[in-house]
Amino acid sequence: xxxxxxxxxxxxxxxxxxxxxxxxxxxxxxxxxxxxxxxxxxxxxxxxxxxxxxxxxxxxxxxx
Numbered sequence: 001x002x003x004x005x006x007x008x009x010x011x012x013x014x015x016x017x018x019x020x021x022x023x024x025x026x027x028x029x030x031x032x033x034x035x036x037x038x039x040x041x042x043x044x045x046x047x048x049x050x051x052x053x054x055x056x057x058x059x060x061x062x063x064x
Contacts (some may be wrong), residue, residue, distance in 0.1 A: 002041055 006019025018024040023033055037048075 001029060002043070 004022045006021040006024045007021045008016040016025070018026045020038065023030065
């Protein structure tokens, strides 16, 4: 299992910006970052989560 996610400083921010890490909250570059990761590890399944709220929870999207 491999996971990629941005980190935020401080972690309990309201307006967090794009964060830091292999994947960031940057919709223009997400596709390119995603392709690099998929090409390097060749996954058989992919599950995505989103940061839910200020309490640092990570949630499945409601609309799937």
